[in-house]
Amino acid sequence: MLLYMAQRIGLAVCVCLAVSLLAFLLLNASGDVASAIAGEEATPAQMAAIRTELGLDRSWVIRYVEWLGNALRGDFGNSLFFQQPVADLIVYRLPNTLTLAALAALVMLALAVPLGVLAALWPGSIVDRTALAIAVMGQAMPNFWFGLILIVVFSLMLGWAPASGSTTLAHFILPAIALGYYSTPPMMRLIRAGMIEALSSDYIRTARAKGIGTGKVIFKHALRNAVIPVISLLAVQFGNMLGGSVVIETVFGIQGLGYLAWESISRMDLPVVQAILLIVAVFYIALVLLSDMVNSWLDPRIRIQ
Template sequence: MIGYVLKRLGLALLVALAVSAIAFFLLRLSGDAATAIAGEGARQEDIELIRKTYGLDRPLVVQYVEWLWQTLRGDFGTSLYFKTPVSALVLDKLPTTIVLGLTSLGFALLVSIPLGVLAAVYANSWIDRLALAIAVVGQALPNFFFALILVMFFSITLRWLPVSGSDSWAHFVMPTIALGYYVAPAFMRLVRAGMIEVLSADYIRTARAKGLPARSVIFKHALRNALVPVVALTAVQLGFLLGGSVVVETIFALDGLGYLAYQSITYKDFPVMQVVVLLLSVLYVLLTLLADVANAWLDPRIRVA
């Protein structure tokens, strides 16, 4: 088990390094930071002076190596637009994104597990078809469009919830629903498939033959085994929620990493963009690593393979 974990950890570090390099070069090729800092109407002499001051006149490989070395030492640089240390800026926004990711994951599980169980227990019935239809709509409907529908209904029409901000729990209700509903179908289909397989197993038939109540058979015996793959998927989906919150945070103006990423892209704030991309990538890689370890712990066949 230790050897398997070390192997996966080494692979995760290589993936994080590759992502940092790709993101660095793509961000630098997306525009000229010196021109963005100088502003419209700036003289060419001023742009060249800014480029030299910030070291933007050096080869990209040299810039990346220097940035990587500073990052490994904990120096993430200074924001070109906000004029504050990037580390302080990111740490200030990170809790909002984590709260949104966790609440969205909780909402997805709260919706998908009961639907998956009902769809499996009443397979091929109208309940099953209704649950599958809800899953298809959730996966096909873009989260930004669903977010706008929520705003129009709950904020403009009913005036129940605030449109934007992150000052109270009410500000997280619509973003949680918009983001959580997008990942709920994956859980629902997985629970449904697992429950259908488990309900046809011999030990379930034995439990029913002993006269155990249907509720006990479903929730105590069947669901516990059907939820094993859901544990591993949860870590992966949490990483997706943390990294995929940019659009939702921007729509609702939540003061998190996603909205910060949008602002840094708008103002071509390369130091902030680079750290945000790196942080979200590392979080996703670590959560994927945890999912792999959980799979190996739950299924010894993976460790043997």
């Protein structure tokens, strides 16, 4: 178990370093920060002064090593637009994104688990097709369009929830539904497939032959064994929600990392964008690593392989 954990942690660290390097190179190649700051009417001397002040005249290797070393200490530099430390911006915005992702994950599970179980109990029936249609509809609709529909119906017409903002928990209800419903189909299909496989297993037939009740067979035996691959997908989906909340946070005016990323990209604020990419990637990799550990604990065959 310790060797397996060490291998996974080592791989996670390598992936984090690769992501940080790739993000640094791509963002620095995406445009001239000095010209974005100075404006179109800036003289070459002013552009050169800005490049010297920001250290853009140095080798990218030196700048990357310096940025990574500072990032490991929690120092991501200063925002070019907001004129304050990037770390302070992230500390202020990150709780809103985590809250949105957590609530969206709950919405996803609340939809995917019952739909997946019902579809597996009657495969090929009208119940199965209806469950699949409900789930797939969420992924077929653009999440920004679905978010706008939720605002019009439940906020403007019915007045049940706020349309925008992030000051109270009520502000996260509609965006969590929009983001969670969009992430439901892969989870529902995985639960359905796992349940169908589990229900056709010999131990389920033995449990039924012993007279164990249907509910106990489904939820204690079948669902318990079908949930192992779901843990890995849940980690991936939660990471996708953290990284993919840009559109939802923009539509609902949530002051989170996604909205901060959109603001920073539109203003060429590279220090903020680099920090957000690195933090989201670290969260994503940490979640996958945690799911691997949990799965190896639940199923020893994984770590043996």
